[in-house]
Amino acid sequence: MRNERAIICGEATDSGIPFQDVQPLRLRLWGRRNIALDINELSWPVLGDVPGPFTDLIEIATFVYCADQIVSRGGSGVDSLGADWRRRLFFRIPVRHPDLWRSTQVMDMLTSTLGFLSEDEYVFDFTPMREIPSGQRCLFPTEQHIEEVVLFSGGLDSLGGAIQEAVVDKRRIALVTHKATRKLERRHRHLQKLLAQHCKDAPLHIAVEINKRKNLGREFTQRTRSFLYMALAGTVAQMLGLSRIRFYENGIVSFNLPPTAQIVGAKATRTTHPQVLKGFAEILSAVADKRFAVENPFLWLTKADIVQLIAKAACTDLIKYTTSCTHTWEMTTLHPHCGVCSQCIDRRFAVLAAGVGDAEEAGPEAMYKVNLLVGERPALNVSTASDERQKGEPRTMVAAYVEMASEVARMSPVEFFSRFGEASRVLLHLDGSPESVGLRLFELHQRHARQVTKVVDDAIATHARAIRERTLPAGCLLRLVCDASAASGPGPIGPATVQAGGAAGSTATTSDYVFRRKGKAWEVRFAGGQDFILLPTKGAAYLHILLSNPRTAFPVTKLVFLVAKAPDQYPLGDAGEASDRDALAAYRAEYERLKDEMETARELGDEERQAKIRADMEFLADHIKRDTGLGGRLRRDSDDRDRVRKAFRARIRAVVQEIAQFDKRLAEHLKPPNLNCGWEPCYDPKERIEWET
Amino acid sequence: MGHLRLGDLPRTRKWQQVVGLIDCGAGAAQIANATIAAAEKGLNLAAEDAGLVETIWLLTQIPLAARSNDFGGALRKAGLSVSDAPSLLEVVGAFSDAVDQRLAKSGGRTDLGEMAQMAAAETITKVVGPRTESLFGTTAEDVQHAFARLATNRQFSIFARDFFARLTERCLNYFLSRAVAHHVGEERRFTTLAQHAEFSRALKQHCYEAARIVENFSGGWFSKTNWEKGGISRTEAAGFAHVAMQKMCSELKEGARPDAK
Numbered sequence: 001m002r003n004e005r006a007i008i009c010g011e012a013t014d015s016g017i018p019f020q021d022v023q024p025l026r027l028r029l030w031g032r033r034n035i036a037l038d039i040n041e042l043s044w045p046v047l048g049d050v051p052g053p054f055t056d057l058i059e060i061a062t063f064v065y066c067a068d069q070i071v072s073r074g075g076s077g078v079d080s081l082g083a084d085w086r087r088r089l090f091f092r093i094p095v096r097h098p099d100l101w102r103s104t105q106v107m108d109m110l111t112s113t114l115g116f117l118s119e120d121e122y123v124f125d126f127t128p129m130r131e132i133p134s135g136q137r138c139l140f141p142t143e144q145h146i147e148e149v150v151l152f153s154g155g156l157d158s159l160g161g162a163i164q165e166a167v168v169d170k171r172r173i174a175l176v177t178h179k180a181t182r183k184l185e186r187r188h189r190h191l192q193k194l195l196a197q198h199c200k201d202a203p204l205h206i207a208v209e210i211n212k213r214k215n216l217g218r219e220f221t222q223r224t225r226s227f228l229y230m231a232l233a234g235t236v237a238q239m240l241g242l243s244r245i246r247f248y249e250n251g252i253v254s255f256n257l258p259p260t261a262q263i264v265g266a267k268a269t270r271t272t273h274p275q276v277l278k279g280f281a282e283i284l285s286a287v288a289d290k291r292f293a294v295e296n297p298f299l300w301l302t303k304a305d306i307v308q309l310i311a312k313a314a315c316t317d318l319i320k321y322t323t324s325c326t327h328t329w330e331m332t333t334l335h336p337h338c339g340v341c342s343q344c345i346d347r348r349f350a351v352l353a354a355g356v357g358d359a360e361e362a363g364p365e366a367m368y369k370v371n372l373l374v375g376e377r378p379a380l381n382v383s384t385a386s387d388e389r390q391k392g393e394p395r396t397m398v399a400a401y402v403e404m405a406s407e408v409a410r411m412s413p414v415e416f417f418s419r420f421g422e423a424s425r426v427l428l429h430l431d432g433s434p435e436s437v438g439l440r441l442f443e444l445h446q447r448h449a450r451q452v453t454k455v456v457d458d459a460i461a462t463h464a465r466a467i468r469e470r471t472l473p474a475g476c477l478l479r480l481v482c483d484a485s486a487a488s489g490p491g492p493i494g495p496a497t498v499q500a501g502g503a504a505g506s507t508a509t510t511s512d513y514v515f516r517r518k519g520k521a522w523e524v525r526f527a528g529g530q531d532f533i534l535l536p537t538k539g540a541a542y543l544h545i546l547l548s549n550p551r552t553a554f555p556v557t558k559l560v561f562l563v564a565k566a567p568d569q570y571p572l573g574d575a576g577e578a579s580d581r582d583a584l585a586a587y588r589a590e591y592e593r594l595k596d597e598m599e600t601a602r603e604l605g606d607e608e609r610q611a612k613i614r615a616d617m618e619f620l621a622d623h624i625k626r627d628t629g630l631g632g633r634l635r636r637d638s639d640d641r642d643r644v645r646k647a648f649r650a651r652i653r654a655v656v657q658e659i660a661q662f663d664k665r666l667a668e669h670l671k672p673p674n675l676n677c678g679w680e681p682c683y684d685p686k687e688r689i690e691w692e693t
Numbered sequence: 694m695g696h697l698r699l700g701d702l703p704r705t706r707k708w709q710q711v712v713g714l715i716d717c718g719a720g721a722a723q724i725a726n727a728t729i730a731a732a733e734k735g736l737n738l739a740a741e742d743a744g745l746v747e748t749i750w751l752l753t754q755i756p757l758a759a760r761s762n763d764f765g766g767a768l769r770k771a772g773l774s775v776s777d778a779p780s781l782l783e784v785v786g787a788f789s790d791a792v793d794q795r796l797a798k799s800g801g802r803t804d805l806g807e808m809a810q811m812a813a814a815e816t817i818t819k820v821v822g823p824r825t826e827s828l829f830g831t832t833a834e835d836v837q838h839a840f841a842r843l844a845t846n847r848q849f850s851i852f853a854r855d856f857f858a859r860l861t862e863r864c865l866n867y868f869l870s871r872a873v874a875h876h877v878g879e880e881r882r883f884t885t886l887a888q889h890a891e892f893s894r895a896l897k898q899h900c901y902e903a904a905r906i907v908e909n910f911s912g913g914w915f916s917k918t919n920w921e922k923g924g925i926s927r928t929e930a931a932g933f934a935h936v937a938m939q940k941m942c943s944e945l946k947e948g949a950r951p952d953a954k
Contacts, residue, residue: 078700081738081803085804262866263699264804399877417815423814424785425789427783434782434783479878532719533718533719535714661726
């Protein structure tokens, strides 16, 4: 069943929902509201006199953004290949201008742009709004002539954008900010104050906060966040008489080519992807009924380029107060950056590549909880990872980031486009021919890759001695890139010698038959075939003993004791015979009597009697069978030796089954008569086989 | 904005076996085998995957379109929004957009379909790119000629092999990338990232070797179906996708076995 959810907004009714959703999600911005949108800390009605279609747009965006956080994407979904990641969402939203929103053109724009942005499938049903909520006067200061509306997240890229606009180009701008968490409020305020000091005209700040009931937040991916930003910034621009908004995001993040294969589709965010910005511009143009532009002027810059731009504008002191970290829950005054998430890694590399990494005002290394280059990155222990959001990140993220840069730096254009299929989604969605776009895309990524690898190379040169002496933390980036104990290749990120294709790290052996320890596992080869690894199990250990001692019969308990960690704790007793001989003889006599009676009943055609006798006979037969073993001897009750024998056989069966997955011939070989289990297991192959054990 | 989050493999027995094999130093072939066994249920749905089917169908249509006198027109007929004289990157971009648009209308996008779509865009660049003078300065004639060459039995086989090798590698790494990087570092399976990269290369090579099974039959299927039915429909492409994926899975399972030929 698909991951579907119906969302009924405001006063709309839930009749005739196209989905089989028994409990549609209800979202209300008014009355008994469960979500709220606040602008400049004033309540929602501040937008009361915003042009009607824009009010609709903001409400639609708010509902979409909230539903995005409420409807789960089904967790990791590894086994189902992410089946639940893509949701099917039905929205019924009351609007002031139903004709506009119901038009095929606008509906197509909405569904295709949002569909690409979040990879969900959207179905909208816009109903006429019956009661239009009363509004207040708009509080924007109209005497201030604003030239540009810019989205401002408080991160490095958007700060770069604000500096470019307000400091370098000396323009009057409005910065629209989403207050994602109150934790950042003080830093944002300080940043705004400092920014104002560098500008001739202090930017106008419009902060937006969205609240929803605490129990509603289930999904943290928030892929539709930029749709809400666009709606808010577009509305502000419209009210200020402008027809353009600007997102400032570096090209590497805008294109967001996946650094690792587990990132598929929109799992790499498409917040400012060229296709998305193009879709936003179309939506705003339709709503404003005029040509509206949505731009990203930093599309062809890397983050390091942006830091250089900030430094050139003599605004390096502002960098320290920007926040890019996505692990806001880890943020402290001392360490505002976790140093582990993709944003922190990207940011630190950019600052170092731009040559301001050591500058106190640019945010020194000490502000990062984990030092990018020499900080210990603990290897993951999934079972003890305290937070779902932290799993997989500490070492994997930095490894993927550096590996991708190292790979891209060496690539030709053909190699680049035949490695990153995702680049194909950009080629026809930017101004210029696909070739010119492709060339710029390739050059941008090569420049970024060179910036990253240079930082690593420089750090290796600086820490050469510590690397050689292996005094750096074992899990730090420099040790992962260049470990003195493993380095045998030509360079730090060059090829190393490792038997990656075959089983790694094995000592060469010429024997055709191998079953020997390799670390904690077993290395196996049969009849000169390919080596494979058997994971450590008791069955494998039993097999090792048997293969090491061909034609030797071991009492099963002795074999088990050889492998057991605490053999002295094995009780090998029993509770005596399961039944006494007299009782068993009585059962047998009764069984014979019933057999005769059955004959009689059959002759008389008494069906009822036959059924009863049959049931009695089955009961007795079960008893006799259960209590006697081979040759009619009495079984012993609660026999530990028998339990050990059965467990041994089960372990051997399991390991042979595992072997069959990798080598059918060996699995076939390890069957009777070559390998016998029972009370005295023995490996006795027909042909003479010398196992290297 | 633009952040990434990474995940881990489930803690089920089969996936823990994969993790154990990585940890204990198993080779690429054995790890591929165990991964396919763990992921088989999801991969078996390939024939029903709208994205995979559309991708394979379009891959068959481009070489056929290149045989027509009106290359641009034939591509547009197949759903690719291109000019009359398209360049290679224009075809690649239009190919990707065509799959996106089709799935936006019909629904049914999955991770497998997404991986197939990206693998196909990569294959087109990889196979056709070196046959044109340069990726950024191709003439329309060069591009059409290079695509038209793929319409032969032999060349389509190479094209299909590259695609399925990439798709399989993407699928395996889709799972393995959640675990492999945890095994980098001192006293771990891979001491350095270079060793990790070496393993990735071995896995890629293994997938390419395994994809020989697709090469062996795809050219014949392409020529025969096109000849007998006067074209290739989406239904036939779905059948081909199903058989090819099953063969790839079996081959990867056999690949780690010494008795496999």
